[in-house]
Amino acid sequence: MKKRMLIDTAMLLTFLLLLDYRFVHNKGHEILGILFLVLALIHNRWNLSWYRSLLRGKWTKQRLFSFLVNLVLIVSFLTVMVTGLSISMTVFPFHPHMSFRINGLHQAAGFFMLLSVGLHLGLHWNAILPRLQRSLSLKKSKVLTWGNRMLLLIIVSSGIYFSFDYHVASHLLMLSARGTRSLFSGPGWFLYGHLMIIGLYAAVSYYGQKLLQRR
Ligand code: HEM
Numbered sequence: 254m255k256k257r258m259l260i261d262t263a264m265l266l267t268f269l270l271l272l273d274y275r276f277v278h279n280k281g282h283e284i285l286g287i288l289f290l291v292l293a294l295i296h297n298r299w300n301l302s303w304y305r306s307l308l309r310g311k312w313t314k315q316r317l318f319s320f321l322v323n324l325v326l327i328v329s330f331l332t333v334m335v336t337g338l339s340i341s342m343t344v345f346p347f348h349p350h351m352s353f354r355i356n357g358l359h360q361a362a363g364f365f366m367l368l369s370v371g372l373h374l375g376l377h378w379n380a381i382l383p384r385l386q387r388s389l390s391l392k393k394s395k396v397l398t399w400g401n402r403m404l405l406l407i408i409v410s411s412g413i414y415f416s417f418d419y420h421v422a423s424h425l426l427m428l429s430a431r432g433t434r435s436l437f438s439g440p441g442w443f444l445y446g447h448l449m450i451i452g453l454y455a456a457v458s459y460y461g462q463k464l465l466q467r468r
């Protein structure tokens with residue numbers, strides 16, 4: 254379990270870092286992208302049972318929901334990797350000049366990944382939370398419950414704010430994203446903003462799944 258947590262955390266950190274293209278530059282972005290690929294291969298190897306079980310068992314609404322979330326994540330991940338390697342400038346620069354559209358597709362797939370990583374984490378929140386509480390030595394209490402509610406409010410409001418600030422919708426639709434400069438610039442804010450967007454979508458799938466369970 255510890256090994257899984259280590260890989261999951263490393264994947265999340267690598268993902269957030271590589272997104273800050275201006276901070277890590279092209280070389281850093283591509284190297285972190287390859288590292289993410291290696292971690293994701295290990296992660297998928299350890300979760301092979303999920304792929305094997307796809308043709309077995311009953312399909313409830315909840316199962317369909319988590320399947321669709323994982324499908325978007327897998328398709329966007331594969332698109333990011335194939336397009337990334339074909340436009341690479343540092344790690345694999347040995348390819349013919351690609352059309353400008355491939356860059357746009359790579360970027361859009363990267364933003365689809367941002368949302369689907371959030372949705373994917375929300376599906377596993379029930380398993381992640383006790384692991385987090387144990388590693389931070391937190392015990393159940395009223396203060397913790399209120400703390401969780403405050404945290405949720407901060408995540409959702411920051412997630413919505415930064416989705417507009419980083420023009421997430423325009424990137425997903427491959428539209429040019431022009432607008433005012435962000436009030437919150439710098440790598441620290443970038444990391445925070447993207448983590449909050451992931452948190453927002455994690456909350457969407459966590460509560461979405463709960464709603465489906467009740468029906
Ligand atoms: C930042 C990136 C990611 C994080 C933090 C993450 C986290 C998790 C967690 C916590 C689990 C539960 C089991 C475990 O801990 O291994 C899981 C399961 C799984 N992950 Fe990921 N994951 C990420 C990216 C990906 C990617 C890119 C793929 C596929 C290309 C993927 C495919 C799967 C599959 C197939 C499962 C098992 C099915 C399921 O229970 O949903 N994950 N992931």
Ligand code: HEM
Nearest residue numbers: 274283286287289333337338340341342344356360363366
């Ligand atoms: C999880 C993996 C990856 C994600 C989410 C991702 C996402 C992105 C995003 C969002 C951009 C636009 C950055 C910006 O302009 O602010 C970008 C640019 C770029 N990425 Fe990736 N990327 C990933 C992996 C890779 C890999 C593995 C390579 C190549 C080995 C790569 C090569 C590039 C290149 C060359 C650009 C610049 C394209 C241009 O000039 O328009 N990426 N990537």
